[in-house]
Amino acid sequence: MQDAPRKPTADSLRFEANPGTRWSDLTQPATLDHRQTLICALQAVLPADCILEREEERRPYECDGLSSHTQLPMLVVLPRTEEQVRAVLTTCHALDVPVVARGAGTGLSGGAMPHASGVVLSLARLNGILKIDPEACTARVQPGVRNLAVSEAAAPFGLYYAPDPSSQIACSIGGNVAENSGGVHCLKYGLTVHNVLGIRGFTIMGELLELGGGALDSPGLDLLAVTIGSEGLLVVVTEATLKLVPKPELAQVVMASFDDTGKAGDAVAAIIAAGIIPAGLEMMDRKATVAVEPFVKAGYDLTAEAILLAESDGTPAEVAAEIADIERVLRASGATTIKVSQSEAERLRFWSGRKNAFPAAGRISPDYYCMDGTIPRKTLGRMLRAIGDMETRFGLRCMNVFHAGDGNLHPLILFDANAPGEMDRANEFGAEILELCVKLGGTITGEHGVGVEKINSMCVQFSTAERNAFFAVKSAFDETGLLNPGKAIPTLARCAEYGKLHVHQGQIPHPDLPRF
């Protein structure tokens, strides 16, 4: 099967083969002729009702969950079959048209923001659950299937799909794969990358790609791992094989109040240090509980500076033992009050505020900007103090909810887009939080993705050589650069421009290395 040894081609191919530059301007429109040629070509491979041409049909696709970034796409297509997806890709490839794949459009980083001269490829109609295999504990699904629908279909077998992003009612599996979505249970059960066994999809050239599958490992490089979280830049997924896990017999949650956010942060570390991996470990500061309580009536202690929610799941005996351990550690860490859910209804109520933090932010403020940095847990206190200082400096409020167990922060910066200057200040506030995340040894995005939103912050986290390595991966899958251009990885030019506006403590990454 494998070819004889082959001499590598010209060195110039290497990292300079940068597919990021050509289509990086998302607003550059196509010519009318080009659009008409594309429509004709697509009409030959798709039924008429799969092509949305009129502006009012295309308008709903102008943004995803990041509604501050909009762009009307040249065209929207809604194929029904895998063969139609392939045909769209080969057609766009032949005519040199960018393709932006889209799931449910719930993404928060603008990963599915359209391209003015491109096609939005909606996978919403590929929404079949192809097979639930209760013996293998797997589900084979199409990309348009909603995250929660997988767990619902698996429930009769006592199984569920573990990753549970807050948008799980609406978000689709294809989008989860593209973003490597997390949720509140990933400390114990992992992210999307840990729960997807295989994918089937197509390259921009329409070549079928099957990675992973029902077996636990595959030969060669782990291309499955690199495609998960690749934000639609490498492959369009048409099918995924998901791991299902047995539903625990019981889950209970402990809610603890703290009079100091630093103490709450230390309590998180103490739980982990005690050898406990809770099913979920979340934190909300007082600004967050005060905002959500009137909305959900969860019974949060509004006098507490921070509350922690720690969930335990397993057999009743196991849960009882773990809850006792958690309670003991929380008390020793200075918790002022501790409540344990006594029923499933109460457990869900305790969680309701956490799961509704984003809508609650929308209720108390005309606009909010949700951040997604991750930091080492031990730096939580430092980060919270810094955010407090930034609130004063930027003159904006910020409520904080965290996936504390894995150090993933979701500060919600509250602002009013109609008030002059507030949006810019919110953006600067956000960028400063992200830079601090990098400085503390963390990352600019834990689970929402880079998309268009955090593309400038990528210049802070990665050196030119590292970004070139990302482009090398990109071009190995997509030499044309047509799949979701202008997202996730900033070009050198873009970083240079950002750098002019923004000096990062006068430092470049790896100052000890010579630069070429």
Add this chain to the structure above:
Amino acid sequence: MDTALHSMRERIVAAHHARTSLRIHGNRTKDFYGATIKGDPLDTRGHAGIVDYEPSELVLTARCGTSLEEIALTLAKHGQFLAFEPPAFSGNPTLGGIVAAGLSGPRRAQVGAVRDFVLGTRLLTAEGELLRFGGQVMKNVAGFDVSRLLCGSLGILGLISEVSIKVLPLPKQEVTLRLPMSATEALAAFNRWRGQPLPISAGSWFDGATTVRLSGAPAALAAAQVRIGGDPLADDDAATWWNSLRNQTHPFFGNRTSLWRLSVPATTPLMAIPGPLAAEWNGALRWHATELPAEEVRRLASAAGGTATQWRGAGEDGMFHPLSPTVLEIHRKLKERFDPRGIFNPGRLVTGL
């Protein structure tokens, strides 16, 4: 940059300029794995040591030459471990080798593989640049996940110089049960148990007996033991058993001229392959000592939705299952871009790359 890293970098840059091949190695516990290749040996063991370890962060960062023994001892002091149980075989592998080989032990089906635990890496490229991917945090979606791409890469993309890896607390308690049964009965039992909330952390079938390990809270273990049945092994015997599978010191692996490792969907029924059989990973990993022609073994594995590695006795086609043309083309392009002059372990993972 420390001296050892600096000198490895000089070697790499020189090799890149002279277009000569390098064969990266640590403690050479896995020399048998992948194709036998030519190249000047590049020893990574000088670049060793744990850089950062904070038990409450569940992350350990160490240089590539750090030995498994040192890591395991350090973690054990804080009641933690590498949950994917990398095989040591008959030696003391380095962290770089563990990640580059991507092999995982008996706990694989329950907790995941090496790639599921790697959070960040530093990669020394052909041009001598030190790149950092991922980091020390659990959740990180900034940029492509190159760190996981390096797991199992057998060094063909560059030298993995440092790794941040997720660690876990040791289970509160473990018990190993043995149940005599046939291979068919064992596969059926694994299928029955898989969908239940049982704390099974390893399941094997060797020599007419299923051996199952339970890990977790004492209460959960007691309940599971009642449901599964079988006889508990003494703690020492249990440790010996799982180590013998993890490190392949079990007699099943000894003195075989031909041995196949089949990674198949766990529910695959007993396969029509003559010769001795053993199973791990609750049925998802099958060892077949067979003289059946290679093409036939590979065909059967493919038909079952899996792949076959010729662990011992591989011929000219190499030990690994062939890649599909599209996947192979992506490999070729990745190699061209990361290592344009083909200096790193050429041919070890994929013929010609």
